[in-house]
Every structure is written in C-alpha cells, then in structure tokens.
Amino acid sequence: MSSVALAQAPLPPAEAAAGSTPSPQDIDRAELRALREELARQKAVSEIQAASLAALQAEADSKSSVEAQTAAELAQTEERLRLYGFLDFGLQKSWFPTSSGLNTVIESTSSTFVLGNLNLYLDARPTERWRALTEIRFTAYPHGEFTEAQPGRAFQRTNNQVFDVNSASGGFAQTRWGAIIIERAQIEYSGADWLRVRAGYWFTPYGIWNVDHGTPTLISLSVPQFVVSEAFPARQLGVDVNGTLNAGAWQVEYHAYVSNGRTPGQLDLTEDKMLGGRLALSRTTPLSMTLGASGFYGGYSDKQARTVSFSPLKFTHDEVAAYKELGVSGDFSLDAQRLRFRTEVALNRRVYDKGKHEVGWYPGAFFPSRIFWGTYALLAYDTGFAGLEPYLYAELDRNMYPVSQGILTPSVGLNIHFTESAQLKLQYSYAKQFDFDDLGRDLSQQYLSFLATRLVVAF
Amino acid sequence: MAQQHGYPRRRFIQLGVSILTVGASAPALAGSGDLAVIVHANNHASLLPSEIEAIFRATKRHWANGDPIVPFNLVPQTAERTLFDQTVLGLSPAAVARYWIDRKIRGGAPPPRAVPNAGIALRVVASLATSIAYVPPDLLTSDVRAVALIRNGALASARARSAPWEDV
Numbered sequence: 001m002s003s004v005a006l007a008q009a010p011l012p013p014a015e016a017a018a019g020s021t022p023s024p025q026d027i028d029r030a031e032l033r034a035l036r037e038e039l040a041r042q043k044a045v046s047e048i049q050a051a052s053l054a055a056l057q058a059e060a061d062s063k064s065s066v067e068a069q070t071a072a073e074l075a076q077t078e079e080r081l082r083l084y085g086f087l088d089f090g091l092q093k094s095w096f097p098t099s100s101g102l103n104t105v106i107e108s109t110s111s112t113f114v115l116g117n118l119n120l121y122l123d124a125r126p127t128e129r130w131r132a133l134t135e136i137r138f139t140a141y142p143h144g145e146f147t148e149a150q151p152g153r154a155f156q157r158t159n160n161q162v163f164d165v166n167s168a169s170g171g172f173a174q175t176r177w178g179a180i181i182i183e184r185a186q187i188e189y190s191g192a193d194w195l196r197v198r199a200g201y202w203f204t205p206y207g208i209w210n211v212d213h214g215t216p217t218l219i220s221l222s223v224p225q226f227v228v229s230e231a232f233p234a235r236q237l238g239v240d241v242n243g244t245l246n247a248g249a250w251q252v253e254y255h256a257y258v259s260n261g262r263t264p265g266q267l268d269l270t271e272d273k274m275l276g277g278r279l280a281l282s283r284t285t286p287l288s289m290t291l292g293a294s295g296f297y298g299g300y301s302d303k304q305a306r307t308v309s310f311s312p313l314k315f316t317h318d319e320v321a322a323y324k325e326l327g328v329s330g331d332f333s334l335d336a337q338r339l340r341f342r343t344e345v346a347l348n349r350r351v352y353d354k355g356k357h358e359v360g361w362y363p364g365a366f367f368p369s370r371i372f373w374g375t376y377a378l379l380a381y382d383t384g385f386a387g388l389e390p391y392l393y394a395e396l397d398r399n400m401y402p403v404s405q406g407i408l409t410p411s412v413g414l415n416i417h418f419t420e421s422a423q424l425k426l427q428y429s430y431a432k433q434f435d436f437d438d439l440g441r442d443l444s445q446q447y448l449s450f451l452a453t454r455l456v457v458a459f
Numbered sequence: 460m461a462q463q464h465g466y467p468r469r470r471f472i473q474l475g476v477s478i479l480t481v482g483a484s485a486p487a488l489a490g491s492g493d494l495a496v497i498v499h500a501n502n503h504a505s506l507l508p509s510e511i512e513a514i515f516r517a518t519k520r521h522w523a524n525g526d527p528i529v530p531f532n533l534v535p536q537t538a539e540r541t542l543f544d545q546t547v548l549g550l551s552p553a554a555v556a557r558y559w560i561d562r563k564i565r566g567g568a569p570p571p572r573a574v575p576n577a578g579i580a581l582r583v584v585a586s587l588a589t590s591i592a593y594v595p596p597d598l599l600t601s602d603v604r605a606v607a608l609i610r611n612g613a614l615a616s617a618r619a620r621s622a623p624w625e626d627v
Contacts, residue, residue, distance in 0.1 A: 084563055121563065128527050133566055184566065193521045203566070214564035244518055249509050251518065284512060284549060420556035458560045 082123040085135075088116040088215045090425075090454035097445040101403040101433075104148045115140065116454055117215055119183060129190050135183035143176050152363060183213075184235065194243040202240055205255040205278045206232045206294035207331040207344040216458040219340060219380050219389075220413055221427040222450075225397035226374025231348040232296065232327045233262055236274065253280040253292075261298035262325075269317075274298030276327075288335035295328045302358075322353040323369070338382040340391075345375035361402040372399035380415070387417035393427070403446050404433035421458045427451070494543060495596040496607040496616075497581070499588045506606050508614045512547050514591060516558070517568040522589065530571035531580050531592035539577060543593050546609050 022030070093111040096102045122134040143160035147153060160176050167173035186200035203210055209227050212218050227234070238259025245252045254277065260267070261274030276296030283289060302321040308314040331344035349371045352358070357366035380391035393411040401407065413427035433446035496511055498504060504522055506514075513519035514530050522528055533540040535552060544555045559570045574580050580592040585602035599605060607616035 079569075082569065086564065121566075123569075135566070186566075190520060190527075192525050193519055211565055212561070217561045217564040244513075246507075246510060246513060246519065248507075251509075251513065283509075284516075285509075288549070417553075417557075420553050421560055458564065 080125060082125075083120065084123070084459060085118075085120040086214055086216045086456060086458040087118050088425075088454040088456040090114055090116055090452060092450070092452045094451075095449040096447060099445045100448070101401075101446060102448055104402070107146070119214065131188040131190070132186075133188065134185045137181040137183050138178065139181060140176060140178040141181075142179060192243070194245050196242050197239065198242070199239045201235055201237050204232050204234060204236050204276070204296075205240065205242070205257075206276075206296075206327075206329050207292070207346060208333055208342050209344065210234060214458075215425065215454055215456045216421070216423070219342065219391055219415065220378055220393050220411070221425050221452045221454055222393065222395075222409070222411060222429050224344075224374055224376050224395055225399065225407055225409075226346045226348075226372070229372065229374075229397075229399055231346040231372065231374060232294070232329060233274075236260065236276075237263075238273070249283045249285055251282050253282065254278065255294075259298075261296075262300045264300075264302040264321075269303050270299060270301045272299045290331070290333045292331045293329070294331075295326075297324075297326050299324045319353075319356060321358045322356040323350050323358075324353075325350045338384060340380040340382070341378070343375070343377040345373065347371065347373035361400075367400065370400055373397070374399070387415075387423070389415040389417065391415070393429075398436060401433065404441070404443055405435045405437065405439075406433065408432050408434065423456050425452075425454045425456060427453075492542060492611075493596050494539060494546075494593045494609040495599060495605040496547075496591065496593045496609070496614075497584050497599065497603040497605050498591050499584055500602050500604050501588055502604065504606065506616055508547070508607065508616050511591075511607055511614065511616065512549075515543075515547060515571060517562065517570060520568060526589045529587060529590040531583055531590060532571045532573045533577065533580060533593070534573045534575055537576075539593070539595070540573075542609065542612075546612055546614050 091111060091113050094102075094106060094109050096106070096109065118138045120136050120138065122132075122136070124132040126132070140160075142158045145158040147156045160178070161174055162177060163171055164173040164175040165171045167175075182201060184200070184202050186198045186202045188196065188198045190196045203213060205211060209218065209224055210232065215221070236257065236259035238257055240255055240257035240259075242253070242255040245254075256277040257275070259274045259276075261272075263269065274296055275298065276294070278292060278294040280290055280292035282291070300321070300323050301319055303317040303319050306316050306318055308316055326349045327347065329344060329346035332342075334341040351369045352367070357368065359365070360367045374395065374397035376393065376395035378391060378393045380389050382389045391413045393409075393413060395407075395409040395411070397407045397409075398405060399407075409429055409431040411427055411429040413425070415426075416424040418424070429448075429450045429452075431448040431450070433443050435441060435443065496506075502522075510519055514528055515532070517530075520528055533543070535556070541552055544550050544552065548555060548558075550558060562568070562570070574583060574592070577594040577598055581594050581598050581600065581603060584590045584592045585600065591606075593609070596605070596608070607614055609615075
C-alpha cells in the first residue's frame with residue numbers, strides 16, 4: 001500500500017528554467033524551492049503511510065479483541081457437556097494345572113481376544129460451581145456368565161442371545177444384548193479449594209489403584225487382590241466432603257465421607273452408616289510424590305422380609321448376615337525423572353455378629369471373622385526410546401481364598417506409549433498360592449501363569 | 460495423581476533472590492525466553508510458585524475470595540507453552556498431555572483453555588478479572604499485572620514483595 005501511496009503522492013509541477021543565464025541568487029532560490037517541494041512530497045508520503053499503518057493496526061486490534069472476547073466468554077461459560085473416555089482390547093492366555101482350584105472360575109487356558117473396557121464419561125457443568133459426572137462402562141455381560149463349578153452344583157451358562165425383532169430382516173436376525181455398569185454418578189459442588197462436596201455414587205478415595213482405575217492411567221494391567229476382594233469398597237453411595245490446602249510446596253488433600261457402606265441391594269438396611277476419610281500429602285518438587293492414608297468403619301446387614309401371619313397381618317425382617325468392618329490403607333507414589341514407583345497396602349478387619357456369618361466358598365461353610373490384607377510395589381522406567389516403559393511388579397495378599405491363605409504374585413510388564421493417548425500394555429504374572437500357617441495342604445498345583453495384553457486408547 | 464508421568468526438572472529461585480535478580484522495568488525484564496505470569500490489573504492476589512503450578516495443574520481452582528480461577532494456556536507446541544510447562548509444571552509436552560488424560564480418567568477438573576497467541580492471552584486477562592495467563596514481558600500493559608516471572612528456566616514470584624513487580 002505504501003508503494004501505491006508513493007506513486008499517487010501529489011507532485012508539484014516542474015518549472016522550466018528561465019531563458020537567460022541565471023544569477024547565483026536565482027540558482028539558490030530555485031534549489032530552495034526544489035528542496036521545499038521535496039519536503040512537502042515526503043511529508044505527504046509519510047502521512048499516507050502513517051494513515052495506512054494506523055488502519056492496519058486498528059484492523060489487527062479489532063480482530064485480536066474479538067478473539068480475546070470470544071476466549072473470555074468461552075472460559076466463563078466453559079463447555080457445558082464434555083464426552084470422553086477410553087477403550088481397550090487385547091489378547092490373553094493363562095496356564096494352570098487341571099487340579100488347580102482356578103478351574104472353577106476360569107473356563108479355559110486357550111488364548112483369547114477380549115474386549116476389556118469401553119468407558120464413556122459424561123461431564124456436565126451447568127454452572128461454574130456445579131458438575132455432574134457420570135462414567136459408564138458398556139459391556140457384553142452377562143452373556144456367557146457361568147456358575148462356578150462347585151461340587152453338587154449344576155453348570156449353567158447365561159445366554160443373552162435374542163431375536164432382533166426390530167430388524168428389517170423380518171425378525172430372523174439375532175443379537176446379543178449387553179449391559180452397562182455405572183462406574184460412578186456424582187454431583188459435585190466446588191465452594192472453595194478447601195471445600196468441595198460430591199454426592200452420589202463415587203469411587204472410594206483410597207490408595208492409588210482404585211482412584212486411577214482406568215487402563216490409560218494405570219501402569220500395570222493386573223488388578224491387586226485386595227482391590228478384587230474389596231478390602232475397601234470400590235465405590236460408595238453417599239456424600240464425600242473433600243478439598244485441598246496448600247502448605248508451601250506441599251499440598252494437603254483430605255476426604256471425609258458418610259455412605260451406605262456395603263449393602264446387599266440398592267438400599268441401606270440399617271442406620272449405621274459407613275464413615276471414612278483420606279489424608280494425602282503431595283508435592284511436585286524436587287520430586288513428585290504423594291503419601292496417603294485412608295480408613296473407614298462401617299457395618300453390613302442383610303435382611304429378609306417374611307410374612308409371619310395373615311390375620312393379624314404381621315411381618316418380620318430377619319437379619320441373616322451382619323458384620324462390622326474396619327479398613328485402613330497407606331500408599332506412596334514417587335516420580336523421579338524417568339522412574340515411577342508405586343506401593344500401597346490395605347487391610348480389612350471384619351467381625352461377624354454371632355450366628356450371622358455369610359455363606360462361605362463351600363456348601364455348608366461360613367466365612368469366619370478375620371483380617372485380610374494385601375500389598376504391592378511397582379517400579380516402572382521410561383526408557384525414552386520408542387515409548388518403551390518396562391516395569392516390575394510384586395504383590396502379596398492374605399485372605400481366605402478357596403484353597404489357600406495367601407497369594408504371592410511376581411510380575412513383569414511393558415508399556416509401549418505410541419502417543420500420549422494410545423498405548424499397548426503387556427503383563428506376565430505368576431501367582432502362587434500358599435498358606436501362611438502350616439495347615440498341611442499340598443498347594444503345589446495351585447498356581448497361575450497369566451499373560452495379558454491391552455491396546456488402549458483414551459479419547 | 461499417583462500414576463501420572465512427571466519428570467520435574469525445575470529450579471526454584473527463592474523469593475529474595477528473585478527480587479534482587481529481576482530488573483525494575485519491563486524493558487529490563489524482557490528477553491528472549493522470558494515469560495510473565497499475569498493477572499487482571501485489579502487482581503491484587505500474590506502467588507507462590509507452587510500455587511501457580513497448582514493453578515495450571517487445575518488442583519487450585521479458586522482465588523482467595525472464592526471466585527473461580529480461569530487460567531489460560533497458550534496452545535501446545537508453541538515455544539512459550541513448552542517453556543511454561545517445563546518450568547512451572549516440570550513436564551515435557553508429552554508428559555503434559557498424559558497428565559491431562561490421567562486427570563480426566565480420575566474424574567478431575569479439565570485443563571485450562573488454550574488461546575492461540577500471547578496477544579490474545581493478554582487481552583483476555585485484561586478483560587476477565589478472574590483470569591490468569593502468561594505472556595512475554597515486552598507485551599505487558601497497564602491493564603494487567605505480573606505476579607511472577609519465568610527467566611532462565613526458573614520461576615520467581617513476587618509474593619510479599621510487590622514493589623519491583625508493579626513496574627513490570
């Protein structure tokens with residue numbers, strides 16, 4: 001534009017030189033006039049350039065302002081609804097003897113592809129302080145579910161194959177209907193950093209594994225036994241007050257909750273609610289670490305309604321199982337450069353009311369009051385090469401298993417991070433069952449070798 | 460939190476040192492690779508480096524008066540964003556991406572919104588009283604206030620001693 005302006009700048013008409021020989025004064029005057037004309041021309045050009053520059057600046061400012069205003073408005077409203085989640089698929093194979101107790105729960109040692117998790121998050125934020133977070137896992141269950149091969153019990157398999165009467169094929173098509181698992185459904189209110197409330201169905205805030213819970217986030221694939229046997233309830237229905245406080249480089253996180261605790265059905269059948277909490281200290285410098293402790297206390301009760309008489313009409317609610325339980329856990333995580341270390345321990349002390357023990361593993365048997373616990377340690381190293389992250393894992397658990405008191409599980413694994421959201425996870429585990437006490441049982445055949453792989457994508 | 464990737468490499472300069480180190484005027488502070496963490500001019504909050512980190516990790520979400528904090532990042536893969544993440548969060552670009560995936564899976568708060576360039580970040584902060592962002596110091600105007608400075612790969616905040624920073 002400036003070159004155009006230059007070309008269009010008004011130029012004074014040139015004057016012809018006088019016919020007679022000019023005097024020195026005439027020459028000076030002519031030069032002066034020429035200089036003045038040149039100055040005027042330059043001034044005009046400069047003004048045009050300044051005007052062009054101002055116009056361009058105004059245009060840029062206007063565009064930037066609009067973008068800034070848009071960003072500010074978007075930030076204030078945030079996204080009202082976000083969808084995200086993860087999906088994993090894999091191949092797995094197990095090896096165990098034909099005399100292993102695992103034959104009752106594992107159908108085959110054949111290799112098989114598996115659809116692991118398809119979890120979808122619905123994250124709604126109707127206003128800036130309120131949030132409704134739902135995590136749904138879609139599954140093909142209960143198709144294929146089978147009864148444990150217990151002595152004297154007939155084998156049965158669930159078949160969810162149905163005629164797809166809505167199909168355009170005329171009703172001859174068949175399909176397998178599946179189910180959903182509500183992983184969590186919680187309403188959150190954020191009043192301040194130190195005061196947040198979540199109400200609904202949430203993951204119990206304890207340890208590492210239960211909170212991480214998703215294959216993209218977990219380092220290992222294998223689920224710790226104390227998580228499987230729920231030394232702490234995996235999820236609870238209730239109200240959790242939580243928050244964070246900053247104390248210098250340390251951040252203190254707390255949880256205090258009241259819930260139904262474990263229930264046989266959808267509702268709590270007693271007034272004694274489960275109380276629990278968590279306290280965690282974390283920092284990110286010079287090393288990223290978290291040290292946490294969690295605990296809970298609660299009761300369980302199962303009741304059966306029974307009609308005693310019709311006239312007069314009378315009912316009773318007989319309590320058929322009841323216990324009190326106490327859980328404590330500790331966890332520690334450390335990130336040091338390329339190294340990741342995780343460990344946690346969880347313990348449950350369960351005391352049954354007299355005559356109200358739950359039915360045990362075998363017909364006619366009942367679970368005793370007991371303490372069960374588990375612990376694991378995991379060490380992973382990011383090689384920085386091709387996304388390779390090998391890890392070592394070891395786990396020790398004590399519980400009342402069908403054929404043993406304990407399980408020791410050394411394991412090795414490898415995660416291959418293709419991108420930040422796509423990875424291949426592999427883990428080989430060897431689980432050996434044993435007794436802590438000398439019970440004289442031959443457990444030499446009670447072991448499991450297990451290879452699990454998962455291709456995981458977070459979206 | 461527990462199973463995230465994180466490779467902290469930060470060096471924190473203590474406040475007293477930082478106040479002596481930084482200059483008294485914007486031109487003196489400006490340099491290639493420098494960033495100023497800014498808030499609205501009417502926001503008189505002072506922040507520790509750890510609090511700035513917590514804000515951009517979305518673990519600190521409220522100002523002292525209870526108003527929600529609205530942080531703005533620059534888009535990933537820009538030099539300023541990479542410098543900020545490395546210095547303040549102690550995370551590489553890949554680790555940052557993984558951090559936010561982990562946060563989502565755990566049910567945590569979403570990441571800060573990203574704006575395309577520092578000029579827009581400046582204007583957003585100038586127009587939004589509860590916001591916070593980071594820009595090169597030579598862009599600073601009277602509409603915003605610098606609360607911390609990233610220089611030579613270290614984060615220094617002006618908490619408790621604001622005088623030198625008010626000139627920024």
